[in-house]
Amino acid sequence: MQLQDLVINDIKPLNITDKISDLQLLFNQLTYSHIPIKKDGIYIGCISETDAHCFDGAKTIKDCNYTIEGFFVRPTTNWLDILEAFAQNDSNIMPVLNKNNKYVGYYELNDIIHLFNETPFFAEPGGILIVEKGIHDYSFSEISQITESNNAKLLGAFISKMDNDLVQITLKIGNTSLNDVIQTFRRYSYNIVSGHEEDSYIESLKERSQYLNKYLNM
Numbered sequence: 001m002q003l004q005d006l007v008i009n010d011i012k013p014l015n016i017t018d019k020i021s022d023l024q025l026l027f028n029q030l031t032y033s034h035i036p037i038k039k040d041g042i043y044i045g046c047i048s049e050t051d052a053h054c055f056d057g058a059k060t061i062k063d064c065n066y067t068i069e070g071f072f073v074r075p076t077t078n079w080l081d082i083l084e085a086f087a088q089n090d091s092n093i094m095p096v097l098n099k100n101n102k103y104v105g106y107y108e109l110n111d112i113i114h115l116f117n118e119t120p121f122f123a124e125p126g127g128i129l130i131v132e133k134g135i136h137d138y139s140f141s142e143i144s145q146i147t148e149s150n151n152a153k154l155l156g157a158f159i160s161k162m163d164n165d166l167v168q169i170t171l172k173i174g175n176t177s178l179n180d181v182i183q184t185f186r187r188y189s190y191n192i193v194s195g196h197e198e199d200s201y202i203e204s205l206k207e208r209s210q211y212l213n214k215y216l217n218m
Helices: 018-027 061-067 079-089 107-117 140-148 176-185 200-216
Strands: 034-039 042-048 091-098 104-110 127-134 155-162 166-174 189-195
Touching: 018 034, 018 140, 034 091, 034 104, 034 140, 042 061, 042 091, 042 176, 079 107, 091 107, 104 107, 104 176, 127 176, 140 166, 140 176
Parallel strands: none
Antiparallel strands: 034 042, 091 104, 127 166, 127 189, 155 166
16 A cells, blocks of 8 residues: 555645634544644644643633644654654644645545554564664674574564664564573674563573582582
8 A cells, every 4th residue: 555545635724713612522522632824725734632622612722722733744744754743743633745845635643654554574473682782883784784694584674763872673573482582682792672482592591500509409
C-alpha cells in the first residue's frame, strides 16, 4: 500500500470564523485530539480538544487563534518522519498539505502505526537483542559485521537509549540462535543489556557457580 493511499479527507477544516461551540460539538462526535482550521480557504493549523473545551462556546475560533498549532506533513513525507510529527505534536491526526499548501486530508495515527507494524522489524520472525557500548566506540557497520559473521540476518536496528557516554542499540535478528551472536558481541566488548532468547553464556556461568557452591559445601 502506498502511503498516499492512507490520506483521509472526510473531515474538512473548520473556518476561523466558526463558533467554538461548533468545534466542541465536532470533538464530541469524534475521537481525534485535534481539528484542522482554515482561514480564507487556507489551512492555518489545528486546535486541540483540550484547548477547545477551555473556551466559551459563544466565542469564535478567531478569538482563540493563539492556541492554533501549525503542524502538517506533505504527501511526499516518509512514514518515519510522519510518525515523528505525531509524537512531537502529541496528536492522533496529521493534516496533509500538497506542494501548493492546499489541504488534501489527514493521516490517522493508527494507520501509520499499522504500516510500521508491517515492516520486517516487527513482521518477520526473529529475536530482539539490546547491546550497549561507549558512544564513541560503536558503529553500525561493526554491528552489521558482527551479526552477519554468524550467518544471521539483521532485520532492523535503532538507537533506543543514550545516557551520558553510553548508547544502547536495539536489534532485530533473524535466521539464527541469538546465543552465537551474543557471544561475538561480548568479544567485541559490547555489554548485553537484554536478549529475547535464553543466553547460554549466562546459563553456563550459573551452572558452574552452582556446581562450585555444591563442591565447596561437600
